[in-house]
Amino acid sequence: xxxxxxxxxxxxxxxxxxxxxxxxxxxxxxxxxxxxxxxxxxxxxxxxxxxxxxxxxxxxxxxxxxxxxxx
Numbered sequence: 328x329x330x331x332x333x334x335x336x337x338x339x340x341x342x343x344x345x346x347x348x349x350x351x352x353x354x355x356x357x358x359x360x361x362x363x364x365x366x367x368x369x370x371x372x373x374x375x376x377x378x379x380x381x382x383x384x385x386x387x388x389x390x391x392x393x394x395x396x397x398x
Contacts, residue, residue, distance in 0.1 A: 331377065337369040 332338035339355070341348040356363035376382065 331373060332370070333373075337366060337373045339366075 332340055334340040339352040341352050356366070
């Protein structure tokens with residue numbers, strides 16, 4: 328399974344049930360609003376790259392071409 332979130336790149340990952348890690352992750356960005364903003368920008372870009380309308384259209388066109396023009 329592909330993960331959308333890459334820890335430290337476009338989000339933060341913490342182990343399920345690890346309240347301390349969650350707290351640390353939140354506190355990390357409270358004093359760093361610009362770093363938090365950049366994480367959000369990268370998160371949006373990664374979702375658009377994988378699931379944006381252009382990507383979906385390209386995937387459908389590729390599938391159509393493979394199905395119709397397979398030799």
